[in-house]
Amino acid sequence: MKYWLLPFYLLFGYSFTLAQSPKIDSLNRLISRASSDTARINLITKKISLVSEINIDSALALSLKTIESAHRVNYPSGEAFARVLAAQNYNYKGQYAASRTHLDVAQKIYKALNDPRKLIKVYNTYGTLYGMQSKYDSSIAFFEKSAALAKRHNDKVVLATIYTNIGISYQMLSNLPRALEYQQLSLTTAEANGDRTTQAYCLVNMANTYKLMADNKGAEQRYLQAIRLAKLEGIKNVELYAYTNLSAMYSQDSTSQKTYEFALKAARLAHQMGDPGIEATSLSRxxxxxxxxxxxxxxxxxxxxxxSLADASGQPLNIHQTYSAMGTILKMQGKCASAIPFYEKSFAALKDADIYDEQTGVIYGELSACYEATGQYRQALSAYKTAAAISDSIRGKENVRKATELKMTYEFDKQQQIAQAQHQKQSELARTRQLALLAGMGLLLVVAAVSFYAYRTKQKANVSLEKQKQELEQTLTQLRLTQQQLIQSEKMASLGELTAGIAHEIQNPLNFVNNFSEVSTELIEELKEGPFQQVPDSEKEYAAEILGDLTQNLQKINHHGKRADSIVKGMLEHSRTSTGERKPTDLNALAEEYLKLAYHGLRAKDKSFNAQLVTDFDPNLKKTEVMAQDLGRVLLNLYNNAFYAVQEKQKTAPESYQPTVTVRTGQDQGQVRIQVQDNGTGMPENLKQKIFQPFFTTKPTGQGTGLGLSLSYDIITKGHSGRLDVETQPGEGTQMVVTLPA
Known part of the structure; x- marks a missing residue:
């Protein structure tokens, strides 16, 4: 059977240091010579951060002892930090109630001390708490609160950690473009800080994203790079997660010996570190x-x-994997009756988790086959329906994800639109004045020469006046068009605000639908335990069936309500404007990442499509100050247009035609260039003049909004003070050139 890739949330304390015995021995000597209780407790909390990378149980025991010591000497800040460290270790043990208790107390202490900076680690650990329970919307909310505080205090080291965690949550929600954006941002930040530890953590999670994009080569490269850094820094937990996910990747080949080898290696490391959840999934694999x-x-x-290890971990995803694996093992031997209880318990573990992916549907299909083999046809039909419903849900989620990959928004910048129209209007007026001046000069020449060439001069004057008349009429027409464009821009800006307002309003009734469906489910459970027992035995079966149908209907209402809620959140997400924050960025890496993302996204939609990808990156290209997320949006749009062009040409071209998309980078004279070239359909000159206009598109109705190149043009010209140029030949292909200041 297949396995989910395990997410690896990154925790943090005061610092990430080498988890080696000499470091711990050095801290022990400092602790023994500490001049005060507070100094001793501060040193012990640093030691806990080191021990947690080696053995979770030991770190947890030391955290609890430090909480008591800090409380006894009345050192609330030290007590709060020790509680955060205890919560981190409880998370990895799967003891989430205990983790939340310590976080709630730590949050109250920091607020009482009026120390908002310390709340960064509290909110980050809350995010991890929800993430490890597969409640990813809640985890993102807490990570974003933590990131806002870190930005306010300019804590770039912590920001790299938080960006990695946000990327993981988007990855588990199948929003791979957002996941990759945050992971690339985290890696760039960690590289700028010289933080090899955070780089190792980030590389593991980036490898997971590449794996989900079906880029196994890229995933393996990053797993091995993470293992190399982990061994250099002495970080066993990074090494553990890399081995675990490598085993999952190799499991696609059911006969691969590497699956077994990496799984055992991961299980041994997990046992040493006291992580029963990872040990359980590794043994199961x-x-x-x-x-x-x-x-x-x-x-x-x-x-x-x-x-037994998965039950001890308390982590729903691990419990589900191990029990469903046992069901599959028994089913492979034809022991369907024995397999059914394991399948049923595996799905019971996912009752409160937000996991509806392809593998969940496959396992429901296996359970349906076992029910059918044992003559339980009603249950078989129910399990089959559930598998089909999950399949529909996956397709819906995939459609939403693909629709939002272009990151389009109808909320234009009104001030920039008005300024552009006014500038164009002033240019037209200046041109009119120049024409009038030329006309006056012409008339003076006519008057000076009238005595010599009276008749001829009169003819020239008439021609000149007719020409002026035509030019003035053209100028007036252009001014009217400019006015209409300005009015249309205002209308679209208002439409964007209206859309965002509607999305906000929809959220309230959606919340009521979700909340009341949950409350109604609880009332039905109370009804089953109370008044239902007084129903006559002859009616109990019928009443139980009705209550079961009501419960199932309420669960479907809640599930689809949450799907609608995620769509509304997506609408609000794309109404946000750019942060405008520029950072040094490796443009070669950025161009390559989004090229693969665009190609694999198209391949996921059309398996029959193949194209040759050619890259020619300047190895000496220096890092450039850009807004990486906005520039990534531009590149993704250019790549998608290029792939569309070659795909359309392939439909009518001879079999010898090879669709090719080429990406080049270079620099000269204080500028850097990114060139995206295709050998697709190209476009005529009259279309070339319009492609940067809002809502103009050459694609069929329903396949394009006409906003992609317009927004890309604004991002490059206004956001980066650069240029976006197009070179095209009908039937031969198109080249888009992005030019930025170095």
């Missing part, structure tokens, strides 16, 4: 490999170890 090669007894024995 090893068991699945043994079943694939028909070593069933060994597979069942290994997976039984995984079951």
């Amino acid at each position: 090893a068991a699945s490999y043994l079943a694939t090669v028909k070593r069933y007894k060994e597979a069942e024995a290994v997976n039984k170890q995984a079951l």
Whole structure:
């Protein structure tokens, strides 16, 4: 069976230092010589951060002891930080109630001390708490609160950590473009800070994103790079997660020995660190490999170890994986009756989790087959319907994700639009004045020469006046068009504000739908426990069936309400404006990342499409100050247009035609260039003049909004003071050139 990639949330304390015995020994010597209780507690909290990278149980025990010591000597700041560290370790143990208790107390202490900077680590740990329970919307909300505080205090080291965690949450919500944006931002920030530890954490999660994009080569490269950095820095937990996800990646080839080797290596490391959740999933993956090669007894024995460890971890995703793996192992042997209880318990673990992906639907399909094999046809039909419903939900989520990849928005910058129209109007007026001056000079010449060339001069004067008349009429027409464009721009800006307002208003009734469906479900459960017991036995079966249908209907209402809520959140997300924050960025890496993202996104939609990708990057290109997310939006739009052009040409071209998209970078005379060239359909000259106009598109109705190149032009020219040029030949291809100040 397949496995989910494990997300690796990055926790932080005062600093990320080498988790090696000499460091701990040095801290122990300093602790023994501490001049005061507060100094001793501060040193112990640093030691906890180191120990947690080696053994979670030891770090947790030391955290609890430090909380008592800090409380005894009346050192509230030290107590609060020790509680945050305890919560971090409880998260990895799967003891979420205990983690939340410590975080609530720490938050109250920091607020009482009026120390908002310390709340950064509290909110980050809250985000991890929800993320490890697969409640990713809540985790993003807390990570963003933490990021806002970090920006306010200019804490760039912590920001790199938070960006990684936000990227993980978007990754688990299948929003890969947003995930990759945040992960690239985290890696760039960590590289600028010289922080190799955060780079190692970030690379593991970036590798997960590449894996989900079906780029196994890119994923493996980053996993191995993370392992190399982890060994240099002595970070065992990074090494653990890299091995775990490598095993998951190799499991696509059911006979790959590497799956088994990496799984056992990860299980041993997890056992050393006291992480039962990862140890459970690693053993379960090893068991699945043994079943694939028909070593069933060994597979069942290994997976039984995984079951007990997963139960101890309390993490729903780990419990689901291990129990569904046991069900699959038994089903492979034809033991369907024995497999059913394991499948059922695996899905019970996901009751409160936000996980509806392809693999969930596959496992429901396996359960349906087992029900059918044992004659439980009603249950088989129900499980089959659930699998189909999940498949529909996945398609809906995928459609929303693809629709938002271009990051288009109808909220234009009104001031820039008005300024542009006024400038154009002034230019036309100046041109009119120049024409009038030329006309006057012409008339003077006519008067000076009238005695010599009376008749001829009269003819010339008439021609000149006719020409002036035509030019003035053209100028007036252009001014009217400019006025209409300004009015249209105002209308679209108002439409964007109206859309955002409607999205805000929709949120309130959606919240009521979701909340009341949950409350109604709880009331039905109370009804089952109370008045339902007084129903006559002859009516109980019928009443139970009605209550079951009501519960199922309410669950569907809640599920689809949450889907609608996610769509509204997506609308609000795309009404946000750019932060305008510029940072040094590797344009070669940025161009390559978004090229792969655009190509794999198109391939996911059309498996039959293939194109040759050619890159010619300047190895000496220096990092450039840009808004990386906005520039990434521009590149994604240019790549999508290029792929569309070659795909359209392929429909009518001979079989020898090879669709090709070429990306080049270079620099000269204080400028850098990014060139995107295709050998597609090209465009005639009359269309070339219009492509940067809002809402103008050459695509069929429903396939393009006409905003992509317009927004891209504004981002390059206004946001980066650069140029966006187009060179095209009908039937031969098109080249888009982005030019930026170096």
